[in-house]
Amino acid sequence: MRGHALDTALAEGEEGAPVLRELTQVVLDALTEGARERGGPLPCGGPEAVAAQVRRDGSLALPERGTGAVEALSSLVGAMARGAADPADPHCVGHLHCPPLAVAAAAELASAALNPSMDSWDQAPAATVIEEDVTDALAGLVYPRAPRPDALITSGGTESNLVALLLARERARAAGADTLQVVYGANAHHSVHRAAWTLGLPEPMVVECGAGRLEPAALDEALTAYTGAAPVLVVTTAGTTDEGVIDPLPELAEVAARHGAEMHVDAAYGGMLLFSDRHTRQLACLDSAVSVTLDMHKLGWQPVAAGILAVQDTRMLEHLAFEASYLNAGDDTQAGLPDLLHRSIRTTRRPDVLKIAVSLRALGRAGLGDLVDRCVSVAEEFAEAVTHHPDLRLRPGEVGISTVLFRPVAADELPSREGDELVAAVRRKLLTDGQAVLGRAWAVDESGDHRLWLKATLLNPQAGPTDLARVLKLVADAATTTRTTPRTRGEDR
Amino acid sequence: MRGHALDTALAEGEEGAPVLRELTQVVLDALTEGARERGGPLPCGGPEAVAAQVRRDGSLALPERGTGAVEALSSLVGAMARGAADPADPHCVGHLHCPPLAVAAAAELASAALNPSMDSWDQAPAATVIEEDVTDALAGLVYPRAPRPDALITSGGTESNLVALLLARERARAAGADTLQVVYGANAHHSVHRAAWTLGLPEPMVVECGAGRLEPAALDEALTAYTGAAPVLVVTTAGTTDEGVIDPLPELAEVAARHGAEMHVDAAYGGMLLFSDRHTRQLACLDSAVSVTLDMHKLGWQPVAAGILAVQDTRMLEHLAFEASYLNAGDDTQAGLPDLLHRSIRTTRRPDVLKIAVSLRALGRAGLGDLVDRCVSVAEEFAEAVTHHPDLRLRPGEVGISTVLFRPVAADELPSREGDELVAAVRRKLLTDGQAVLGRAWAVDESGDHRLWLKATLLNPQAGPTDLARVLKLVADAATTTRTTPRTRGEDR
Numbered sequence: 005m006r007g008h009a010l011d012t013a014l015a016e017g018e019e020g021a022p023v024l025r026e027l028t029q030v031v032l033d034a035l036t037e038g039a040r041e042r043g044g045p046l047p048c049g050g051p052e053a054v055a056a057q058v059r060r061d062g063s064l065a066l067p068e069r070g071t072g073a074v075e076a077l078s079s080l081v082g083a084m085a086r087g088a089a090d091p092a093d094p095h096c097v098g099h100l101h102c103p104p105l106a107v108a109a110a111a112e113l114a115s116a117a118l119n120p121s122m123d124s125w126d127q128a129p130a131a132t133v134i135e136e137d138v139t140d141a142l143a144g145l146v147y148p149r150a151p152r153p154d155a156l157i158t159s160g161g162t163e164s165n166l167v168a169l170l171l172a173r174e175r176a177r178a179a180g181a182d183t184l185q186v187v188y189g190a191n192a193h194h195s196v197h198r199a200a201w202t203l204g205l206p207e208p209m210v211v212e213c214g215a216g217r218l219e220p221a222a223l224d225e226a227l228t229a230y231t232g233a234a235p236v237l238v239v240t241t242a243g244t245t246d247e248g249v250i251d252p253l254p255e256l257a258e259v260a261a262r263h264g265a266e267m268h269v270d271a272a273y274g275g276m277l278l279f280s281d282r283h284t285r286q287l288a289c290l291d292s293a294v295s296v297t298l299d300m301h302k303l304g305w306q307p308v309a310a311g312i313l314a315v316q317d318t319r320m321l322e323h324l325a326f327e328a329s330y331l332n333a334g335d336d337t338q339a340g341l342p343d344l345l346h347r348s349i350r351t352t353r354r355p356d357v358l359k360i361a362v363s364l365r366a367l368g369r370a371g372l373g374d375l376v377d378r379c380v381s382v383a384e385e386f387a388e389a390v391t392h393h394p395d396l397r398l399r400p401g402e403v404g405i406s407t408v409l410f411r412p413v414a415a416d417e418l419p420s421r422e423g424d425e426l427v428a429a430v431r432r433k434l435l436t437d438g439q440a441v442l443g444r445a446w447a448v449d450e451s452g453d454h455r456l457w458l459k460a461t462l463l464n465p466q467a468g469p470t471d472l473a474r475v476l477k478l479v480a481d482a483a484t485t486t487r488t489t490p491r492t493r494g495e496d497r
Numbered sequence: 498m499r500g501h502a503l504d505t506a507l508a509e510g511e512e513g514a515p516v517l518r519e520l521t522q523v524v525l526d527a528l529t530e531g532a533r534e535r536g537g538p539l540p541c542g543g544p545e546a547v548a549a550q551v552r553r554d555g556s557l558a559l560p561e562r563g564t565g566a567v568e569a570l571s572s573l574v575g576a577m578a579r580g581a582a583d584p585a586d587p588h589c590v591g592h593l594h595c596p597p598l599a600v601a602a603a604a605e606l607a608s609a610a611l612n613p614s615m616d617s618w619d620q621a622p623a624a625t626v627i628e629e630d631v632t633d634a635l636a637g638l639v640y641p642r643a644p645r646p647d648a649l650i651t652s653g654g655t656e657s658n659l660v661a662l663l664l665a666r667e668r669a670r671a672a673g674a675d676t677l678q679v680v681y682g683a684n685a686h687h688s689v690h691r692a693a694w695t696l697g698l699p700e701p702m703v704v705e706c707g708a709g710r711l712e713p714a715a716l717d718e719a720l721t722a723y724t725g726a727a728p729v730l731v732v733t734t735a736g737t738t739d740e741g742v743i744d745p746l747p748e749l750a751e752v753a754a755r756h757g758a759e760m761h762v763d764a765a766y767g768g769m770l771l772f773s774d775r776h777t778r779q780l781a782c783l784d785s786a787v788s789v790t791l792d793m794h795k796l797g798w799q800p801v802a803a804g805i806l807a808v809q810d811t812r813m814l815e816h817l818a819f820e821a822s823y824l825n826a827g828d829d830t831q832a833g834l835p836d837l838l839h840r841s842i843r844t845t846r847r848p849d850v851l852k853i854a855v856s857l858r859a860l861g862r863a864g865l866g867d868l869v870d871r872c873v874s875v876a877e878e879f880a881e882a883v884t885h886h887p888d889l890r891l892r893p894g895e896v897g898i899s900t901v902l903f904r905p906v907a908a909d910e911l912p913s914r915e916g917d918e919l920v921a922a923v924r925r926k927l928l929t930d931g932q933a934v935l936g937r938a939w940a941v942d943e944s945g946d947h948r949l950w951l952k953a954t955l956l957n958p959q960a961g962p963t964d965l966a967r968v969l970k971l972v973a974d975a976a977t978t979t980r981t982t983p984r985t986r987g988e989d990r
Contacts, residue, residue: 011859012868014959015602015800017585021529027603028521035610036514047622051833058626065627065634065854070861073600080627080855081607084848087623088611092510099823100845101620104612107566109508110520112609114574116602116800116852117528118581119594126934127594129540130580133551134558134573141558159652162844170695194821195844202663202842204697245823301845307508307609308847328687330592330738330936330952335921340544341928349695351655351688352593352794354801355577359609361558362573366504368563375505428828435834441619443823459823466507 011073015117024117030077038085045093047086048438058083089441094464094471095478098441100245100273100302102463107366108306111359122157122353124331125342132342135357138364139312142298145278145369146314147291154318156347157357158311161272162195164297165239167313167324167349168268169199171295172237174323175266181234187211187226188239189218191249193270196239206234215401216247216447220255227263236265242287243274243303246445246459248404250274250286257292267292272299272311274405279373283380294320300360303376303406303463309356321346378465379406386460386472395480399457400450409447409457412483424456430482431458439478504566508610517610523570531578538586540579541931551576582934587957587964588971591934593738593766593795595956600859601799604852615650615846617824618835625835628850631857632805635791638771638862639807640784647811649840650850651804654765655688657790658732660806660817660842661761662692664788665730667816668759674727680704680719681732682711684742686763689732699727708894709740709940713748720756729758735780736767736796739938739952741897743767743779750785760785765792765804767898772866776873787813793853796869796899796956802849814839871958872899879953879965888973892950893943902940902950905976917949923975924951932971 013023047054061079070076090096092103120128122135139155147153158164173184186200186208200208211218211226218240230236238260240251253269260267269290275298277283278290290296293316300310315321325346327334332343345351364372383406390398390410397416399409412430415423427444434440443459458479506516540547554572563569583589585596613621615628632648640646651657666677679693679701693701704711704719711733723729731753733744746762753760762783768791770776771783783789786809793803808814818839820827825836838844857865876899883891883903890909892902905923908916920937927933936952951972 011600011864012958013599014585014596014798014957015599016528016532016581016583016596020585020599021525021532023599024528024603025522025525027599028525028606029518031603031607032514032518032521035509035517035607039509039514046619051618051622051835054622055626058623059630064858065630066638066857067861068863070859070864073603073855073859076855076859077600077603077607080851080858081604084607084611084613084623084627084851087626088509088613089620089622090509091612091620092507092513098619099614099617101612101614103507103509104609106506106508106513106516106520106610107504107570109606109609109612110517110524110566110570111574113521113602113606114524114528114570114577116597116605117599118577119584119597119602119794119800120577120581121592121594121801124592125544126539126591126928127582127584129544129547129582130551130577132544133548133580134577137552137558145559159843160845162842173697193844194819198819198842203695299845301612305507307612308614308845326687326691330938333921333937335918336925336937339925341925342544349655349691350652351686352653352792352801358573358577362566362569364559364563365557365573366563366566366569368560370561371504371563425828428826432829432832432834435619444826444829445823464507465505 011070020117027073027077028113030074031081034078034081035085038082039090041086042088044438045095046089046435046438046441050436054087058087092464094467095440095475097460097462097475098443100461102302102305104307105305105363108359108363111362112307115355115358120355122347122355123344123351125344128355131355131358132344134361138357138361142312143314146296147316149291150316152318153314153316154321155312155314158313159309160301160311161193161270161297161299164272164311164313165195165270166199166202168295168297169203169205169237171320171323172266172268173203173205176235179235183234185209185230185232185234185236186239187236189213189241189251191216191218191244192239192241193245193272196270214448216244216249218251218256220252220259223256224259227259227265236263238265238267240267240269242269242271242290243405245273247409247447248273248407253287254289257289266294268295269293270297272297273302275299276303276376279369280376281373282377303379305375306359306363310360324349375465379462382406382465382467383408383462385469386462389472389476393476393480395483396476399447406462408460408462409445411457412479414483414487420453426483426487427456427458429486430479433482433486434478440475504563513610520566520570521606523567524574527571527574528578531575532583534579535581537931538588539582539928539931539934543929547580551580585957587960588933588968590953590955590968591936593954595795595798597800598798598856601852601856604855605800608848608851613848615840615848616837616844618837621848624848624851625837627854631850631854635805636807639789640809642784643809645811646807646809647814648805648807651806652802653794653804654686654763654790654792657765657804657806658688658763659692659695661788661790662696662698662730664813664816665759665761666696666698669728672728676727678702678723678725678727678729679732680729682706682734682744684709684711684737685732685734686738686765689763707941709737709742711744711749713745713752716749717752720752720758729756731758731760733760733762735762735764735783736898738766740902740940741766741900746780747782750782759787761788762786763790765790766795768792769796769869772862773869774866775870796872798868799852799856803853817842868958872955875899875958875960876901876955878962879955882965882969886969886973888976889969892940899955901953901955902938904948904950905972907976907980913946913948919976919980920949920951922979923972926975926979927971933968
């Protein structure tokens with residue numbers, strides 16, 4: 005198909021599939037070519053160079069006349085690929101930013117073409133059923149003993165945590181309280197604080213975490229000191245962003261229960277351990293939480309978004325229920341049309357469930373568990389390799405899930421502030437040179453002091469020992485170069 | 498590639514493109530076959546039959562061992578396609594649920610494969626630049642005279658409205674107020690009320706709308722009567738969900754300003770009129786709003802999600818700013834790494850901007866404006882056809898954007914309640930028989946009474962006169978059948 009007809013062709017219907025066949029070839033060619041031009045985990049040169057590269061043919065975000073479907077796909081997909089930080093590259097270990105499975109990415113094409121919207125049955129007849137089955141299965145995995153568990157699909161851990169707090173606020177209100185008091189550890193993800201702010205809740209109580217972990221004694225002390233009238237929701241973490249630490253859930257659940265508080269677990273990172281025979285025991289007592297955040301776009305190899313909020317009892321979701329007569333009129337519901345509005349805080353909603361469903365079915369519980377195990381092993385190998393590297397030092401303590409903290413020995417040889425600056429500069433140098441994406445995290449050293457560490461979050465089950473050794477060499481070399489290059493404070497060159 | 502290697506292959510990297518090539522063929526075949534098996538705008542039989550069809554090989558949402566990538570894609574994409582409500586079918590006109598452009602759907606494949614996350618530069622180097630250009634262009638379209646307009650990409654109109662209210666609440670707080678008073682017309686989308694609830698704001702003041710439109714005099718009266726201390730945000734609508742009505746923005750802006758209130762416009766549906774030479778004048782004074790909701794997954798032919806929130810001044814977004822040291826540490830920002838956390842209430846965020854960017858570039862302002870004009874024309878033709886149909890009656894008044902309300906004459910011949918029930922039953926019959934997806938809306942008749950109407954939301958620029966005539970015939974026939982079939986109240990059979 006040529007010209008205007010191709011540009012305005014719809015994705016579905018009779019003409020849809022052949023047009024999509026043609027256009028996806030353009031996309032795949034642009035992806036291949038873009039990756040080749042990039043030639044590494046991320047583009048070289050830093051933000052300004054990347055911006056110039058993207059805009060090399062001028063910023064034509066909204067031209068008066070179009071350039072056509074093929075040109076637009078080719079140029080923009082090409083630009084995005086040339087300038088991508090590729091999570092499938094073993095040197096790209098900076099964040100909880102996973103390389104997606106090809107099978108999941110392919111499913112996204114179907115979601116886009118069929119475009120069901122999950123807010124009413126008559127926009128998503130079959131997608132609704134798939135979502136019901138998948139959320140039932142995931143809820144059952146989190147709450148194997150609960151009679152009526154349920155789960156929602158969300159846009160990510162941030163939305164899951166927001167909805168968890170919203171539901172807790174509404175339970176508190178339904179019980180006659182004015183508001184809800186949120187209590188969390190200093191190791192919690194920032195989205196918990198942000199959710200409390202968004203929801204108009206009082207300032208949360210933050211419990212200090214000496215070693216990156218919420219300690220039961222510290223929680224006990226905080227809850228004992230609390231004299232407010234509002235019911236308390238304790239938010240704990242299974243897999244912190246900085247260190248991959250899993251809070252001691254059984255003990256924390258016991259403390260919370262003793263104080264009459266509910267517990268929510270943010271298991272955005274660690275929740276996938278449920279799939280692993282070897283590691284599931286790290287999540288013992290997860291089901292004592294009223295709600296649990298999971299996120300399959302972290303350790304789950306899904307393209308964003310693939311968030312989940314599991315709740316202990318489906319009746320907890322009643323607080324989200326409302327009627328909008330164009331979507332779930334009472335007589336339609338009575339006549340058997342499903343009412344879906346209590347399944348999200350969004351209205352129109354893409355079928356993120358499809359890629360999850362396809363991945364669960366393609367790999368099964370055991371197959372996904374294997375991938376989890378491989379990432380944990382890769383992290384252990386990485387940590388082991390750091391300990392054997394003369395110029396690098398592993399942070400003392402256990403590897404949290406698949407997160408490894410380390411720093412150049414050179415940083416330890418400097419006064420503490422300069423040492424931390426060196427760590428930050430090494431990270432930025434590797435980014436600017438297009439060599440590696442590493443993360444950064446403040447965490448305590450054996451002395452109890454907070455230090456800045458390089459963070460490797462290993463989510464690529466296919467990374468091998470050679471890949472890892474190369475990352476370590478890059479870091480060591482960058483530390484040498486950065487240290488010997490004259491630099492102004494706060495800048496790496 | 499075969500077996501296990503294919504199942505666990507990653508979407509990017511060296512092996513990515515060939516695997517995606519193989520798997521997208523499976524997807525496209527399943528889409529084609531599913532559409533053929535469905536053979537109409539939606540599957541037959543209603544919710545139970547569709548559920549049985551999806552589960553015909555058993556509910557295997559989470560098997561212990563996987564079935565492999567090809568089987569999983571083939572079976573689940575097939576099931577979703579067989580059981581889809583296809584917005585590209587001209588008989589599918591129930592909702593603001595658009596048929597996506599093939600070019601936009603193809604772009605989604607690249608987004609899924611590259612999987613950039615928009616919360617930090619080092620997860621999305623080039624995608625960040627594309628988002629900046631597109632949001633600048635869209636902000637400039639909404640606010641052509643503002644010196645520093647800006648726009649955020651959101652998950653849809655619901656999130657846009659939520660963020661608009663959140664920003665207004667924070668402006669109120671920054672000015673020393675305790676809270677914000679939201680005032681809106683009864684014609685506003687339910688998400689405005691839900692946002693106020695989510696944010697912990699006081700119960701909004703709802704201004705009655707006699708004829709589906711927020712009248713300046715009624716707003717003036719409400720604001721005059723308001724004696725509270727909290728600053729007021731007036732929410733108006735450009736394109737109501739039920740009737741496609743555009744509130745009289747210039748007059749409402751004047752009333753709001755006279756009372757010292759700010760105005761937000763929910764133009765989720767109507768905002769795309771900005772692209773049209775013929776219809777842009779309906780949005781005169783849009784830029785007197787502090788913020789504007791747009792939604793390109795409605796009249797914009799994007800797969801969900803493609804929401805936008807435009808703001809008059811980029812400094813308004815400072816209220817979303819915060820620091821999370823792993824994403825936007827101060828020294829990284831100082832060294833030139835962009836800080837993106839004030840661009841969303843989400844953290845991890847998919848690059849919904851890519852498909853928008855590709856569509857804007859492929860079609861240009863004029864090309865998208867043409868599609869808008871065609872949808873408006875299709876709606877006018879549909880309305881015209883209704884007036885000539887002996888068994889159907891058009892709702893008196895103008896066609897709102899591309900929304901047409903009508904009902905069978907047979908419904909008018911019944912007592913009002915039974916007439917409304919007939920309308921609802923006709924809609925359900927067409928759904929159950931898999932013949933058409935029509936919407937429903939309560940709206941006033943010439944008598945001033947509220948009646949239930951069938952709603953056609955015409956978002957398919959390729960629908961022609963023959964398609965529309967067929968929809969009308971289906972409705973007329975269904976009204977005859979439904980009326981003569983014995984039925985219990987509230988059920989259609």
